[in-house]
Amino acid sequence: MNPPQPQSEERTATQGGEPLANGPAGAAILSAGVGCSVLGILAVAGDASKAVAKLLTFYLPTGPLSGVSSLAILLWLVTWFILARRWRTKTVAIAKINATAFLLLALGILLTFPPFADFLQGK
DSSP: OOOOOOTTSOSOBOTTSOBOOOHHHHHHHHHHHHHHHHHHHHHHHHHHOHHHHHHHOSBTTTBHHHHHHHHHHHHHHHHHHHHHHHTTTOOOOHHHHHHHHHHHHHHHHHHTSHHHHHHHHTO
């Protein structure tokens, strides 16, 4: 017979008492941050270089934004898939993952902020 668990304890254990794997959640959070930062990096690169802008133009009426958004989504999904597969049974340091994802999100937002992007390009 198993001893009863205290009521104040969070439900972080399976029936066997082992911690739940939070790897898939960590993969989703971190990959979202990666996607945001990639979007910002590609947006600045496409705006700064005509050659990069030409490479990122997947749909002519939209211009480089079509490639920027498409590649950011693709890299987000690929990162999510790879991390979710690697971490599916693992318990990861979710606080560090959250902090890293937040920094990547902040980078993506900063790079898509026109005054900052113009500053980086010397405009």
